[in-house]
Amino acid sequence: MAEIDALPFAFAFKPGTMALVVIDMQRDFAEPGGFGASLGNDVSRITAIVPTVKKLIEGFRAARLPVIHTMECHRSDLSDLPPAKRNRGNPSIRIGDIGPMGRVLISGEPGTAILDELAPLPGEIVIEKPGKGAFHATSFGEDLKRLGVEQLVFAGVTTEVCVQTTMREANDRGYECLLAEDATESYFAEFKTAALAMIRAQGAIVGWTATTDQVLEGIA
Numbered sequence: 001m002a003e004i005d006a007l008p009f010a011f012a013f014k015p016g017t018m019a020l021v022v023i024d025m026q027r028d029f030a031e032p033g034g035f036g037a038s039l040g041n042d043v044s045r046i047t048a049i050v051p052t053v054k055k056l057i058e059g060f061r062a063a064r065l066p067v068i069h070t071m072e073c074h075r076s077d078l079s080d081l082p083p084a085k086r087n088r089g090n091p092s093i094r095i096g097d098i099g100p101m102g103r104v105l106i107s108g109e110p111g112t113a114i115l116d117e118l119a120p121l122p123g124e125i126v127i128e129k130p131g132k133g134a135f136h137a138t139s140f141g142e143d144l145k146r147l148g149v150e151q152l153v154f155a156g157v158t159t160e161v162c163v164q165t166t167m168r169e170a171n172d173r174g175y176e177c178l179l180a181e182d183a184t185e186s187y188f189a190e191f192k193t194a195a196l197a198m199i200r201a202q203g204a205i206v207g208w209t210a211t212t213d214q215v216l217e218g219i220a
């Protein structure tokens with residue numbers, strides 16, 4: 001069986017049952033004037049990983065493995081936005097407010113879009129998710145079952161929020177999860193380091209980590 005050189009030990013790759021999940025590579029998290037910046041974050045850390053995420057996506061497409069994209073966003077009537085989420089953190093612009101890139105984190109708005117360089121291809125699944133995790137209030141779980149997927153490679157932002165939440169949800173649902181460590185980023189370097197360590201601790205309690213090159217070598 002093919003293997004991906006990973007931590008804390010090799011990840012046994014089962015061809016045909018693996019998908020890439022690219023979490024929330026949206027303008028709202030990566031560009032000035034978006035949601036991430038409204039929370040006081042330096043968004044330049046996020047844009048730095050775009051070439052690596054692109055390489056990973058292209059590797060999965062070349063291997064004819066599914067690429068699934070998620071977007072954190074809400075309905076325009078805010079019916080899927082709990083007040084507790086809208087008010088959290090006292091942001092300078094709240095979810096649903098009008099900012100420089102349209103209404104913040106609202107489906108269909110310019111700022112909510114996935115970055116042009118990482119745009120989904122026609123036919124690729126795009127999950128619009130109101131939560132930090134991708135399973136809550138979405139078709140993600142059913143889509144994975146329909147595709148026959150058992151193993152998930154994760155990329156995207158932010159490592160300790162939407163990526164780790166989705167990875168933990170997937171791990172509890174029986175998926176083997178691997179995080180591409182150079183294709184994910186946090187606004188806080190120390191949180192990324194800690195998230196990677198806690199994912200692979202205790203014998204891969206949540207999952208594995210590997211570099212993008214290690215993943216691509218393993219699935220080639």
Ligand code: TIU
Pocket residue numbers: 023024029036039072132157158159161162163187
């Ligand atoms: N603020 C932060 O670190 N992340 C989010 O709000 N959403 C995602 O991680 N996508």
